[in-house]
Amino acid sequence: MDLSSINPVLLVASLMVAATPILLAAIGELIVEKAGVLNLGVEGMMIVGAICGFAISVETGSPIVGFVGAAIGGALLSYLFVILTQYALANQVASGLALTLFGLGLSSLLGQGYVGVRPPPTPQLDLPVLSDLPVVGPILFSHDPILYFGILLTAAVWAMLKFTRVGLILRAVGENHDAAHALGYKVVRIRTLAILFGGACAGLGGAYISLIRVPQWTEGMTAGAGWIALALVVFASWKPWRALLGAYLFGGITVMQLNLQAAGVAIPVEYLAMSPYLITILVLVVLSADKSSAPASLGRIFHASN
Amino acid sequence: MIRLEKRPQPSRFWSAATPVVAVLATMVAGGILFASLGKDPVAAILTIFWEPLFGEFSFFYRPQLLIKGAPLILIAIGLSLGFRAGIWNIGAEGQYIMGAVVGAGVGLAFYPLEAWYIFPLMILAGALGGWAWAMIPALLKVRFGTNEILVSLMLVYVAEQILASAALGLLRNPEGFGFPGSRNLQQYASAHNAEIIAGSGLHWGVLTAFIAVIFAYVLLNRHMLGYHIRLTGEAPRAARFAGVNPARLILFCLGMSGALAGLAGLFEVAGPAGQVTIDFNVGYGFTAIIVAFLGRLHPLGILLAGFLMALTYIGGEIAQSQLGLPAAAIQVFQGMLLFFLLALDLLTNYRIRRTGREAA
Numbered sequence: 132m133d134l135s136s137i138n139p140v141l142l143v144a145s146l147m148v149a150a151t152p153i154l155l156a157a158i159g160e161l162i163v164e165k166a167g168v169l170n171l172g173v174e175g176m177m178i179v180g181a182i183c184g185f186a187i188s189v190e191t192g193s194p195i196v197g198f199v200g201a202a203i204g205g206a207l208l209s210y211l212f213v214i215l216t217q218y219a220l221a222n223q224v225a226s227g228l229a230l231t232l233f234g235l236g237l238s239s240l241l242g243q244g245y246v247g248v249r250p251p252p253t254p255q256l257d258l259p260v261l262s263d264l265p266v267v268g269p270i271l272f273s274h275d276p277i278l279y280f281g282i283l284l285t286a287a288v289w290a291m292l293k294f295t296r297v298g299l300i301l302r303a304v305g306e307n308h309d310a311a312h313a314l315g316y317k318v319v320r321i322r323t324l325a326i327l328f329g330g331a332c333a334g335l336g337g338a339y340i341s342l343i344r345v346p347q348w349t350e351g352m353t354a355g356a357g358w359i360a361l362a363l364v365v366f367a368s369w370k371p372w373r374a375l376l377g378a379y380l381f382g383g384i385t386v387m388q389l390n391l392q393a394a395g396v397a398i399p400v401e402y403l404a405m406s407p408y409l410i411t412i413l414v415l416v417v418l419s420a421d422k423s424s425a426p427a428s429l430g431r432i433f434h435a436s437n
Numbered sequence: 438m439i440r441l442e443k444r445p446q447p448s449r450f451w452s453a454a455t456p457v458v459a460v461l462a463t464m465v466a467g468g469i470l471f472a473s474l475g476k477d478p479v480a481a482i483l484t485i486f487w488e489p490l491f492g493e494f495s496f497f498y499r500p501q502l503l504i505k506g507a508p509l510i511l512i513a514i515g516l517s518l519g520f521r522a523g524i525w526n527i528g529a530e531g532q533y534i535m536g537a538v539v540g541a542g543v544g545l546a547f548y549p550l551e552a553w554y555i556f557p558l559m560i561l562a563g564a565l566g567g568w569a570w571a572m573i574p575a576l577l578k579v580r581f582g583t584n585e586i587l588v589s590l591m592l593v594y595v596a597e598q599i600l601a602s603a604a605l606g607l608l609r610n611p612e613g614f615g616f617p618g619s620r621n622l623q624q625y626a627s628a629h630n631a632e633i634i635a636g637s638g639l640h641w642g643v644l645t646a647f648i649a650v651i652f653a654y655v656l657l658n659r660h661m662l663g664y665h666i667r668l669t670g671e672a673p674r675a676a677r678f679a680g681v682n683p684a685r686l687i688l689f690c691l692g693m694s695g696a697l698a699g700l701a702g703l704f705e706v707a708g709p710a711g712q713v714t715i716d717f718n719v720g721y722g723f724t725a726i727i728v729a730f731l732g733r734l735h736p737l738g739i740l741l742a743g744f745l746m747a748l749t750y751i752g753g754e755i756a757q758s759q760l761g762l763p764a765a766a767i768q769v770f771q772g773m774l775l776f777f778l779l780a781l782d783l784l785t786n787y788r789i790r791r792t793g794r795e796a797a
Contacts, residue, residue: 171586211776220441220787221779224525224586228726229775236768243763350765355594362587401602408591415588416581434443 142386147274148344150382151281152177152336152353156360157367157374158281158288159332164364165292166325167305167428171227172212174357175234176330177337180205182238184338185250185348194253198277198338205334206327208234213323220432231357239350250346253277275343277335282375284332289371301325305426308433318433333357355408362411368424377414384410441787451784456731456738459777460745466777467770476760484759485752485767498751500638504709505750507643508533508701510743512725514649515694517734518656522669524690528574528589529698530722531596532567536699537706538603539566541713544628545608545620555627559703560641567699568692570596575691579684585691593722604715619713622706630708642704646743649697653736666690698722727775746771 156173163170183204188197208230215226253275264272292298301321304311308318340356341348359381367373388403396403464486468478489498512529519526526532540563547555574588608619622628632640657663669676669686677683701721710717728746732739753767783789 215776215779219780219783221782225730225775226779228527229772229779232723232727233769233772233776236765236770236772239765240763240769243765355591358587358590362584362591365584365587399602399606401598401605405595405598408594412577412583412588412591415583416577434441 142383142390144274146379146382146386147278148382149385150378151278152339152344153356153360153363153381154281154285154375154378155277155336155339156333156357157363157378158284158371159329159336160360160364161367161369161371161374162288162301162332163325163329164429165305165369165426166301166322167308167426167431167433168216168322168326169223169227169430170209170212170230170326170329171224171361172209172230172234172357173227173329173333173360174353174355175231176205176208176333177234177340177353177357177360178238178351179208179234179241180334180337181341181353182242182245182337182348183334185341186241186245188250188338188342189245189248192251194251194342195276197250197342198335201334201338202331203334205332205337206330208237209326209330209333212330213326216432217319217323217326220434223430223432235351242348242350245348246350248348250342250348252346253343277339277343285371285375292371302426305428308428308431312433312435318435322433333360336360359407359411362415366414366418368418369426370424381407381411440790441783442790444786444788447785452733455781455785456733456742456778459731459774459781462777462781463770463774466773470766470769470773471762474762474766476762481756481760481762484756485749485770488755489748489751492755498755500636501751502744502747503638503643504640506743506747507640507646508705508721509725509728509746510646510739511642511649511701511704512694512698512722513728513732513739513743514646514653514736515697516725517729517732517736517739518653518666519690519694520670520729521657521734522666522686522690523673524687525586526571526574526589526691526694527586527726528571528591528593528722529694529725530718530720531589531593532570532695532698533702533705533722534593534596534600534718535570535702536563536567537702537710537717538600538608538713539563540699540703541619541622541628541706542603542608544622544625544707547627548620548625551627553627556630556641556707559628559707560700563699563703564696565699567702568696570699571691571695572688575688578691579687585687589691597718600713600718601715604713604717608713617715621711623708623711628707630704640704640708642701642708645700645704647740650736650740657736662689698725724771727771730775730778 156177160170160173180201184197184201187200188194191197212226212230215221216223255273255275292302300316304316304318304321312318337353340353345352363374363377363381366377385407388406391398392400392403464482468482471481472478489495489502512533516526516529540559543562544555544559570592571589573592574585577583577588578585604619605617610618610620630640630642632638633644657667665676665681665686668679669681669683706713706717724746728739728742731745732742749767749771753764756762757764
């Protein structure tokens with residue numbers, strides 16, 4: 132065992148990479164839940180985003196086009212959830228599960244020709260002086276553009292929820308859909324847009340795994356990242372900055388256990404590999420005492436006649 | 438304009454008809470999917486639904502129907518109890534794995550002793566393994582209010598790691614020349630979940646599945662606890678006022694579904710699968726969610742739905758070998774079924790009315 136082989140600077144830089152997919156998905160789901168909808172299909176939308184992004188960037192040769200395609204793919208799948216929950220008024224828990232089961236099947240169907248293919252590399256930020264700085268350079272100034280986009284998105288969502296009229300309407304719909312309806316807001320339309328946004332974000336997060344983090348396509352490669360993103364929203368008490376914090380915490384655990392595996396610690400690999408999931412459960416337990424910040428209409432079906 | 442009008446009571450007709458309509462709609466949509474993959478849609482659908490039952494080799498496939506259907510039914514019956522009360526155990530896959538590992542572990546601990554009590558002990562251990570795994574989300578929910586959906590799902594990934602660890606370490610066959618995987622339980626008579634009537638596919642797990650169906654039917658229709666489960670799901674406020682103890686209900690529903698999933702895992706590993714291997718689980722725990730909904734969370738419905746889903750598994754395999762249909766296509770097909778079912782459920786609770794606003 133050789134713990135000195137773990138480089139703290141690289142560790143921080145790679146935990147940011149490990150955190151980005153779940154951060155993107157969690158920010159999307161945060162908006163969905165703020166609008167009062169519980170979409171448990173994050174895992175399905177992520178994996179469909181992963182294959183859409185991968186296939187499109189391999190075909191076009193451009194990772195950025197791939198990411199756009201992944202967002203569209205995720206949003207398209209989430210539209211199925213819109214049809215089920217907003218128009219057919221189906222149970223949201225069951226519909227979310229359906230979305231995940233369907234998404235996992237669809238992704239492996241779409242991905243058949245792409246196993247073992249290498250995607251085009253995503254360019255890294257390379258600023259003349261800043262990227263070469265000793266500690267700050269690798270941590271802050273030499274990542275891919277999507278990672279920065281994730282942080283910007285967190286800031287944008289925070290500002291949108293806190294300072295804008297749109298944010299206020301979104302929260303009103305999530306807190307009390309009947310009151311929002313009575314005020315003349317189009318509850319179904321607002322929720323539809325929120326769900327599509329969540330789908331696009333989850334798609335981006337999935338593509339980040341298949342295009343940058345791994346980068347390869349394998350079936351079921353998201354391996355529960357979507358579910359962890361869902362847990363992250365609870366962890367964050369529906370606050371964007373806390374979602375960022377949680378994602379980095381979680382990314383840190385993931386990277387740390389991989390590093391420990393590589394360093395040959397005397398703990399069996401299986402126990403290290405299960406640690407992120409166990410810690411997610413632990414965090415859920417610690418934080419679920421406080422449910423007061425959950426949107427009041429979360430998971431309830433809205434029908435104008437009621 | 439089309440307007441939805443809430444029915445005063447769910448329609449009994451549509452409640453029974455939606456699964457049938459959903460299956461038909463899935464056949465049509467699935468046909469389109471298969472056609473887009475360049476396969477003859479009619480031949481594919483016939484291969485999936487007709488070939489296993491009445492085709493040339495149906496004598497081989499019919500027993501498979503029981504073998505594949507039993508674990509699905511067993512798990513789905515357990516899940517349906519919780520789903521009815523709004524308790525969402527979606528980690529049945531993990532409980533299935535733990536039941537198999539613990540049950541097989543008990544059996545292998547006795548090797549090479551031959552005795553009548555080994556198999557019953559394994560059954561007990563399998564049920565206990567699944568039950569204990571489901572008790573984790575149950576106790577956390579009761580004690581801390583933790584979301585059982587997320588916890589039970591996270592535990593699936595943990596269980597998969599435990600399975601890998603068992604197959605590579607603790608339970609590995611010492612005479613297996615270093616290959617991963619346990620001893621084959623099919624070659625250990627006292628631990629083998631043999632067919633009760635040879636060649637029929639009817640093993641002890643199938644029998645248990647039938648017993649579970651009857652048990653669930655009696656529980657839901659004739660027992661106070663079953664009434665409380667239904668009441669909690671249909672009118673949570675009324676249930677609270679009536680003094681239903683939610684903690685007891687959570688522990689019972691999750692524990693029951695865990696034990697049944699554990700049993701399904703044990704019967705599978707001691708019978709058709711034979712070995713504890715890294716990838717012995719094939720997703721029955723997740724497919725059972727579809728089965729539970731397709732069966733309308735009703736024991737008899739689940740019995741039928743379990744066999745229908747087993748049919749798509751078997752037919753899917755035939756279509757894979759005969760028509761070259763990708764395995765993932767069947768998974769998509771099963772997912773579509775759940776979509777149509779949930780969407781068509783609208784007709785049970787709402788009436789679709791045309792309003793004359795646009796005509797005027």
